[in-house]
Amino acid sequence: MAKGPARKTAKESSQQHALSAVFLADNVDSMTKGLADPSTIKYSEKLVSAIRDRPIYSVSHKNDMDGISSAALLHKFYSVPVERIKFMEYSGASYSEVAEWLTGKDISNSVVVFTDIGINPGAFKLFQSTLLTLKQKGNMVIWLDHHPWEPEQVNFCAENVSYLVAGENRLMCGADLTYNVLCRKLDSDGKGERLTALAHLMDFNIRSKSTDQLTFRLAEAITYMLWAGKDAEKLLRRMVPMVAELDFGNRFIANNARKYLEEEKVNTEELLSSAKTLSVGKRSITIGFGKRLQSTAACEALLSKSGSDIAAFVNYAEERCSLRSKSGVDCSYIAKAMGGNGHPQAGGFTALASEYSGFDAKGRAKLVKRIVEVASA
Numbered sequence: 001m002a003k004g005p006a007r008k009t010a011k012e013s014s015q016q017h018a019l020s021a022v023f024l025a026d027n028v029d030s031m032t033k034g035l036a037d038p039s040t041i042k043y044s045e046k047l048v049s050a051i052r053d054r055p056i057y058s059v060s061h062k063n064d065m066d067g068i069s070s071a072a073l074l075h076k077f078y079s080v081p082v083e084r085i086k087f088m089e090y091s092g093a094s095y096s097e098v099a100e101w102l103t104g105k106d107i108s109n110s111v112v113v114f115t116d117i118g119i120n121p122g123a124f125k126l127f128q129s130t131l132l133t134l135k136q137k138g139n140m141v142i143w144l145d146h147h148p149w150e151p152e153q154v155n156f157c158a159e160n161v162s163y164l165v166a167g168e169n170r171l172m173c174g175a176d177l178t179y180n181v182l183c184r185k186l187d188s189d190g191k192g193e194r195l196t197a198l199a200h201l202m203d204f205n206i207r208s209k210s211t212d213q214l215t216f217r218l219a220e221a222i223t224y225m226l227w228a229g230k231d232a233e234k235l236l237r238r239m240v241p242m243v244a245e246l247d248f249g250n251r252f253i254a255n256n257a258r259k260y261l262e263e264e265k266v267n268t269e270e271l272l273s274s275a276k277t278l279s280v281g282k283r284s285i286t287i288g289f290g291k292r293l294q295s296t297a298a299c300e301a302l303l304s305k306s307g308s309d310i311a312a313f314v315n316y317a318e319e320r321c322s323l324r325s326k327s328g329v330d331c332s333y334i335a336k337a338m339g340g341n342g343h344p345q346a347g348g349f350t351a352l353a354s355e356y357s358g359f360d361a362k363g364r365a366k367l368v369k370r371i372v373e374v375a376s377a
């Protein structure tokens with residue numbers, strides 16, 4: 001970053017980037033407590049020496065390369081065994097499982113590192129007591145996340161975890177934070193940096209000719225593993241050492257990607273043959289029904305076939321509808337009006353089979369009608 005005479009304060013800079021990162025380390029370091037510019041987040045010698053000789057547990061986000069890479073960095077640089085890695089998602093059930101996993105182990109004088117995941121407000125009570133239990137037993141908790149956080153959760157963690165980076169961060173993903181704070185100076189062969197760069201591209205959806213093929217294959221492999229239900233975590237854990245060593249050509253990864261692609265062809269055909277394009281005001285929306293497809297890929301298939309402004313992929317197997325729109329077109333109002341949420345170009349909402357008669361012809365027509373009504377408003 002260029003040095004200028006009028007350096008912005010952390011607060012100004014945070015506002016400029018719409019960032020709300022919180023940077024706390026008063027238990028282990030003398031860093032500032034409070035709002036900070038994420039570009040100032042750096043390797044913490046003190047933090048590293050405080051955790052180095054203790055058993056480390058890694059809890060990371062299940063759904064993408066960023067969460068897996070964050071865990072892989074801890075596996076590589078802190079020798080965290082795969083048995084001490086737990087992957088989770090934003091569901092109440094997942095938080096309960098993690099709480100049980102952590103408290104059931106009766107961990108003491110250890111370190112728990114959460115990466116690439118926040119605290120679901122619905123699971124906050126449960127997690128408060130989990131974090132307090134960990135603290136009482138002399139554990140250190142390090143939390144490195146880049147998703148939006150509620151002030152309540154930030155305030156609680158500010159008092160009760162050893163080190164926290166939280167809040168929407170458009171500069172650093174989970175792997176960036178893990179690498180910068182905990183791994184940078186341990187990375188003698190540069191593999192950690194290369195892995196982090198790849199996770200960054202994938203997490204921020206940045207296209208790059210030189211890595212697209214690789215990142216697509218990884219995303220496909222991960223998606224296929226996630227479909228394995230209860231076994232998904234076992235597969236992801238198995239992938240961690242491969243990811244840590246950048247062994248992406250591994251047969252295990254290639255096979256999972258291949259199985260995804262085989263299914264994707266059939267599943268995309270089903271989606272496209274069910275698709276209907278309707279006009280909503282000045283815009284057009286294409287709605288299709290399908291299953292076992294990555295939501296972005298499914299919506300892209302709908303958009304490119306129809307040339308519509310907005311795509312809605314109703315995943316009837318997962319009872320979810322994903323929305324994507326062309327650049328400059330906002331689809332988040334549809335997601336919100338349907339009880340969901342999203343960003344301007346990507347959103348989604350829950351569509352329960354029980355509400356749409358099991359997605360039979362009548363149920364599908366009912367959902368299409370509702371989406372069109374909402375989108376036209």
Ligand SMILES: [Mn+2]
Pocket residue numbers: 066067116146173174203
């Ligand atoms: Mn992420």
